[in-house]
Amino acid sequence: MKTSEDLLQKYSVAAPRYTSYPTVPYWDNSTFSNVGWRAAVSKAFAEDADGISVYIHLPYCESLCTYCGCNTRITKNHNVELPYIKAVLREWQMYKELSVEPLVIKEIHLGGGTPTFFSPENLEYLIMVLTAGVEIHPDAEFSFEAHPGNTTDEHLETLYKLGFKRLSLGIQDFDPLVQFTINRIQTFEQVAHVTAKAREIGYTSINFDLIYGLPRQQLKGLVETIEKVGLLMPDRIAFYSYAHVPWIKPGQRKFTEADLPGVAEKYLLYEMGRHLLNDLGYRDIGMDHFALTNDSLYQAAVDGRLHRNFMGYTHQYTKLLIGLGVSAISDIWNAYAQNVKTVEEYLQMVNEGELPVFKGHMLTNEDLVIRRHMLNIMCKGSTNWESSPCRIPALIEGIERMQELVDDCLIQLDANGTNVTLAGKRFLRNICMALDARLWADKPATQLFSMAG
Numbered sequence: 001m002k003t004s005e006d007l008l009q010k011y012s013v014a015a016p017r018y019t020s021y022p023t024v025p026y027w028d029n030s031t032f033s034n035v036g037w038r039a040a041v042s043k044a045f046a047e048d049a050d051g052i053s054v055y056i057h058l059p060y061c062e063s064l065c066t067y068c069g070c071n072t073r074i075t076k077n078h079n080v081e082l083p084y085i086k087a088v089l090r091e092w093q094m095y096k097e098l099s100v101e102p103l104v105i106k107e108i109h110l111g112g113g114t115p116t117f118f119s120p121e122n123l124e125y126l127i128m129v130l131t132a133g134v135e136i137h138p139d140a141e142f143s144f145e146a147h148p149g150n151t152t153d154e155h156l157e158t159l160y161k162l163g164f165k166r167l168s169l170g171i172q173d174f175d176p177l178v179q180f181t182i183n184r185i186q187t188f189e190q191v192a193h194v195t196a197k198a199r200e201i202g203y204t205s206i207n208f209d210l211i212y213g214l215p216r217q218q219l220k221g222l223v224e225t226i227e228k229v230g231l232l233m234p235d236r237i238a239f240y241s242y243a244h245v246p247w248i249k250p251g252q253r254k255f256t257e258a259d260l261p262g263v264a265e266k267y268l269l270y271e272m273g274r275h276l277l278n279d280l281g282y283r284d285i286g287m288d289h290f291a292l293t294n295d296s297l298y299q300a301a302v303d304g305r306l307h308r309n310f311m312g313y314t315h316q317y318t319k320l321l322i323g324l325g326v327s328a329i330s331d332i333w334n335a336y337a338q339n340v341k342t343v344e345e346y347l348q349m350v351n352e353g354e355l356p357v358f359k360g361h362m363l364t365n366e367d368l369v370i371r372r373h374m375l376n377i378m379c380k381g382s383t384n385w386e387s388s389p390c391r392i393p394a395l396i397e398g399i400e401r402m403q404e405l406v407d408d409c410l411i412q413l414d415a416n417g418t419n420v421t422l423a424g425k426r427f428l429r430n431i432c433m434a435l436d437a438r439l440w441a442d443k444p445a446t447q448l449f450s451m452a453g
Contacts, residue, residue, distance in 0.1 A: 002408055007427070008267045010408075015429040016436070017243075017287075018378065019310045020329075020336060021371040026438040027336065027361035037337050037357055038098060044320055044332040045099040051106030051137040053318040054130070055311055056088060057325030059113035059343065062150070067172065067182040067214060069243050071327035072113050073343050081122045084343070087350040088324050089129050094355055095322055096133070106137040106318050108163075109311050110144035116151045120158035127162045139316065141166060143205075148186040151194050160201045167198050168207040168238075174228050175221030178214050181259070188228050195232045205295060206234040212269040213242035215259035222269055226276040233280070235295045238312070239273055240288035241266070270426075286378055287428045289313050306379040313379070326356075334368065336361045366394050366437065374432045377420060384417040394437035401434040 002010070016023040045052075059073045060080060073080075096103060108127070115123070127142075143166030144159060156167075169191060172184050179185050195206055208229060212222065229237070242260075261269060274284070282290035283298055286306060291298040300306045300315035307317045310329050321331040326346040329338045337360035340346050349356040363371065369392055376383035385391070385399070402418065405411045410424035411431060424431060433439065 004271075004423070005264060005267055007408060007410075007423070009263055011427050011430045012263050013430070015433050016439075018374055018429065018432045019308070019312070020331065021374050021432075021436070022361060022363075022367060022438045023436075024329075024336075024338065026442070027359060029359045029361070031362045032335075032337070032360035034355060034357060036362070037335065037360055038355065040335045040362070041095065041322075041330075041332055042098040044334075045101075045103065048104070048320055050318055050320075051104040051140070052320040052322055053107035053109070053309070053311070053314075054092075054105055055109050055111060055321060055323045055328055056126070056130075057111055057113065057323065057328040057339075058084075058115045058118060059326050060084070060117045061112070061114045061147075062117060063183060065182055065184040067184065067211065067242060070111075070113060071341055073326075078117075078119070080343075081118050082125075083347065084325075085118070085122055085126045087347050088126065090350045090353075091324050091356060092130055092322075094350075094353070095324075102133060102135050104135045104137050105131065106140050106316065107311075107314070108140075108142040111311070112145060114147045114150065115144050116146045116155050120152070120154045123155070124158050124162060127159075136163070141316070143168065145170065146194065148190045148194050153197055156194070156198050156201055156203070160203065165203055166205045166207070167194075167203050168209065169194060169234075170209045171225075171229070172209060172211045173214055173217060173221065174225040175217065178217050178221060181216045182214060192232060195234065205236060207236040207238060208232075208234045210237060210239045210273070211242050212239065212273055213261055213266045215242075217261060217269065219265075219268055219272060222273055223276065226273060226280075230276075230280050233292070235292055236285075236297055237277060237282060237290040238288055239270075239277065239290060241270070284425055286313050301379075304380055308375060308378050330357075334363045336363075366392050369395060370398070370435055370437055374435060377418070377431055377435075378428055381420040381425070382417060386416060395435070397440070398435035398437060401440070402431070405431055405434060 059071055061072050061074055062076050064074050142164040144164055145168045148169050171191060172182065173179065174188055198206055210225065277290050281292055283293060285291050285297050285301050286308065289297065296315040297313060305315060305317065307314050309321050309331055310323065319333045323330040323339065325339065326343050327339055327341045329336060337357040339356045340349060340358045346356050373383045402411060402413055406413045409421055410427050411421060412419045420428065420431060
């Protein structure tokens with residue numbers, strides 16, 4: 001029987017994070033058009049009964065965090081704020097015009113970049129105009145990502161008054177050497193202040209992002225980081241693997257693979273982190289996420305209501321996600337679209353009255369079947385083959401590839417479906433990859449994805 005370290009060595013392969021299926025490199029852009037996207041969105045709006053999620057990408061940062069894989073624009077010129085916000089609102093207006101009835105918003109999430117790069121006044125303008133003329137769902141939840149080093153009390157107070165109750169702080173690691181290496185500097189005192197102030201104001205859920213596998217990260221430093229996290233006890237923690245993709249993000253070339261922990265070291269980092277988080281009362285929630293038992297994410301996992309989209313895990317389901325801003329991705333369940341990736345092109349297209357999408361994918365029936373099974377595996381830890389209208393060849397082939405996962409005790413598999421074992425929770429990306437028909441039909445000649453594990 002393979003040891004945990006043997007399994008990690010075996011399954012430490014390049015694998016997607018599966019925030020979508022098909023994954024972005026495998027989208028078939030030949031069937032996609034701006035006109036077709038508009039028509040598909042209009043139809044989806046007309047059929048929507050659950051309310052929509054809105055993701056707004058705010059790309060600006062004052063400095064480059066060299067570990068980061070997000071689409072960012074580095075500048076200290078805050079005059080860029082208002083023109084960008086006005087463009088986002090123009091894009092939103094174009095989407096609103098595709099709906100006959102007023103849209104119902106169930107979720108808003110501000111991501112980046114650094115949303116708190118923007119002044120409280122400009123963020124207030126953005127949200128006030130965005131929510132004008134739409135309905136807010138009774139169960140709506142608004143959240144935003146924040147840098148502890150530039151999030152002011154005014155940011156917290158302004159966004160809370162606008163309906164934001166969830167806050168996610170990018171911590172990564174408190175070790176000064178790691179922070180210096182990845183150019184992500186914030187003190188424990190800054191994090192503690194933002195956390196305490198948010199709770200004082202009334203925020204109901206605070207998330208910390210932590211990363212294992214960072215350059216120059218040591219076990220001792222990670223232990224000290226989690227000990228400090230334990231003093232603040234955020235409601236949720238995203239504890240995920242550093243994605244080393246320097247061929248996509250050149251900023252990551254400021255350190256080399258020699259600075260990164262090896263597979264065995266990375267395994268120890270994860271296992272120690274998971275053990276310490278469990279001791280603090282956090283429980284595993286799907287892929288890379290932990291939550292306290294009184295948090296809604298944990299309750300959703302227990303009740304089988306967990307959902308996953310481009311924003312990560314969420315405790316409530318929305319079928320439609322509209323992404324606004326440069327590089328943002330929209331998901332209307334049977335189609336995806338991504339906006340252009342440069343600020344200049346985004347501003348130009350929007351100001352000319354054109355939706356700024358430049359590629360997308362219309363899902364086939366086969367895609368939809370596989371997507372549903374992947375979501376079940378990532379969100380519920382199991383899936384039932386009988387929920388498929390028929391055993392499509394691509395699914396049958398995927399089930400055959402899963403036999404190796406059975407042999408390694410990562411899943412249980414029978415004619416009715418599959419269940420992820422306790423050991424298999426660590427390898428959800430690999431389990432989903434077995435079902436990834438498009439990847440297996442066209443294996444990449446070069447590495448497209450970060451390493452699993």
